Amino acid sequence: GENVEQHPSTLSVQEGDSAVIKCTYSDSASNYFPWYKQELGKGPQLIIDIRSNVGEKKDQRIAVTLNKTAKHFSLHITETQPEDSAVYFCAASSGGGADGLTFGKGTHLIIQP
């Protein structure tokens, strides 16, 4: 089955700086890579996703890049703000959507004022 590794487990950055979270996956058939943000006491919320036919996708301050050859994808957050503090999860599936998602272990992002 799919295995998703996520690094780092904790990331502390100064407000206004950029944050990068990296994930690798094992199943070459995976074709859908979402990123979720989970705030304390809440369920995960989709913030951006990318499919295997695209190398990069951007939405305001967040962007995701995908390297299919190396089987890794990354989340980039620019101009970080206090409300970006949360746990971020990457995931992968081979079904093109929400079915069969395998999640990473999460990154606790801390934005220092």
Added chain:
Amino acid sequence: EAGVVQSPRYKIIEKKQPVAFWCNPISGHNTLYWYLQNLGQGPELLIRYENEEAVDDSQLPKDRFSAERLKGVDSTLKIQPAELGDSAVYLCASSLSGSSSEAFFGQGTRLTVV
């Protein structure tokens, strides 16, 4: 529009007791998922429903866990009997059917078994 609704939010039970969780998905979402999230870990799929049919329950520990989705809308997840290791957050999610669907998660039920 209401999101995925789960209840209760919190539950504390003694080991060997039964417990049930309830989920109401987003209206019109045919696909429903139950995930287990241990502390410091990502969600792990327990079971997926397409309407009222369980199409993937390979990760559900069937000796003590059961689930149902009568009429293809609301769903319940039951544990009987609960063990100390079952302490975790149980997340419900729903999505439209189809390969490009996004999963929407509820707030989860935090179970503590003492």
